[in-house]
Amino acid sequence: MTIAPDAVQREVHWYLAMRDAVQSLDDTVPGKFEITKEGIVHDMMAPSGPHELTTLRLRKRLEKVMPEELAAHTGAPDVEDEPQGILRLPDIMLIAEADMEIQGSFDPHTLIAAIEVVSRSNPDNDWVGKMRDYPLLGVPVYAIFDPRTGTGAVLSDIHQTAAGPRYAMRKDFVYGEDVTIGDWTISTEGLPLYA
Template identity: 75%
Template sequence: MTIASDGAQQGAPRRYRAMRDFLQSMDDTLPGKFEITKEGIVHDMMSPVGRHELTALRLRKRLEKAMPEEIVAHTGEPDVEDEPEGVMRRPDIMVIAEADMDVEGSIDPRTIVAAVEVVSRSNPDNDWVTKMRDYPLMGVPVYAVFDPRTGTGTVLTDIHATPDGPRYATRKDFVYGEDVTIADWTISTKDLPRYESETDEQP
């Protein structure tokens, strides 16, 4: 759910900073996950648990098994922030060199090797629409989407300029059970869980 918009679409730094300060002031007083996109503050009201988190866990473990030790598949904070563009995201998994995490505050999106998202049942457009736009805008070179609703996904690469701004030029769709390549590493998608009922993400 988008709960603020207006000047965020112009990327106004002052408005963006006001939204950022508001989220920091809220701390952990409201449930769910907050991000800032071009439309404003996006609030995913459900805390992702259950099969969403199991998917992220299995993907993280498979990626880290395939990657060199200095590259990690990190889950959780901090946020990935591009203040000039007025965008702040928190990928379910960020593939990044461990050394590039040694910073104060938010992660520079241009240090990320890949962003991986597990689609939320409560707000799928956040992963399939707005992040598909925001990640190339932020300079994230690879964006992988896993959708437990359908047992499918896609990997997007090759940022190029378009009249609507930077977009991914290459899209490789997959179905669960196939091997998938994210950046330089290929992992299995076997045994990834699917959502089976409306309560799969409920605590």
């Protein structure tokens, strides 16, 4: 199926309008905004202590085992694929420091992995939306840590399906086990759970 150039332009125009709306709301409305194929996702809740502690412990553990030129980056900027109409802000991005030396959003194709700590207020964003969007963006590895259940999964090996790119491999784990993300194995011992 070929998409007409006018349809592509309308989609890009629609995406740019959503991005402008998100940017105008970012400093005035609490929470985090992302853009998916289905529209704007707004996580109204500020991350909780267990969410932030999980993110911190994962970042520290990964940076101990990764080469010095790589980072387990948390925070801004986001990753964006304008033609796909997707803007995401992973909790942790494994990326080369050299690929961070840019203005604006990171190119999602430079990410080694995206890591999410499931939000208590919107778990489907991590388990459904991002599981769909990260392979569309070309992120080779997606790891999910779920403090609600003390479980998670590492997804990899993007392949084409009738519904678009999807991850072919899924390795589930429970907290306490070692987990491999990309080329690096870390412990999940001591990661907090939501009360």
